[in-house]
Amino acid sequence: MRRTLDRLYEAALWLAAVTFALIAVLVLLQIVxxxxxxAARALALPPLGxxxxxxxxxxxxxxTGAVFLGLAGTLQAGSHVRxxxxxxxxxxxxARWLSVAVCAAAAALAGFAAWSSALQALDxxxxxxxxxxxxxxxxxIPQGVMTAGLGLFCLALTDAMATLARGGEPAHQAAETRTETGE
Structure with missing residues (x-):
């Protein structure tokens, strides 16, 4: 199960990166x-338009899609501001139980946001x-992607909460520890 969740978070993060790259390509094409x-006007030629x-x-x-798809993966990487x-x-x-409560509250908020977003997408x-x-x-389409990102974020927060409640160290804390110790 752990491997499946990690791959899911990573896949969403890759989709977010691809989405940002697509934005860059579209803007570059517009600039070109x-x-x-x-150049055509300078050469007295009709512009292509x-x-x-x-x-x-x-x-x-x-x-919007990139931001919401990236929520779960950036949480796992310890990149959210906490x-x-x-x-x-x-x-x-x-401290552990406070962290469990915070993850539970955040998961509840993310779940509510995902539910609201899903209702909007269905409408x-x-x-x-x-x-x-x-x-x-x-x-x-964009509302569905946003809903998927929020749902995945809710799952990641629930995953972190369950890991903490079982006495383990969630991925975001492990990543923060590695950053703080310079590993």
Missing amino acids: GRLIDR WTIPSLAEFGAFLF VKLLVQALPGRP SLEFGSVSYGTIPIPLA
Whole structure:
């Protein structure tokens, strides 16, 4: 089970990275199109007018997908901002149970956000909601990706909570320890 969860978190992180790369490619293509048009005008040629319609919307939806898909993987890597002042001030057992409670609360919030996002995606699907741009994008697609990312984040938080409750060290704490010790 541990290996499956770790692979799932890693796959979502890779998808997030690919999504960011896709944003970069789309923006680069748009820039190249503008440069070609400027060069054509400088040479007294008609510009090609090479643009990517709805680029801002594509970029926004891809960015949103990347952020939400990356939540679980960045948690596992210990890259989320955490305030540990109280946990560090407590002795071992109370600190562990406070961490369990924090993970439980965070998982509950992530679960609620995933549920709300899923309801919104289902509404968008039912009513055929699309974006307002030149290219109408079904809103259920980015909302579905956001829901998947939130659901995976909820799973990662529940995983960390269960690991802590069993007396283990969750991946995010192990990663933070490695960073602090310089390993």
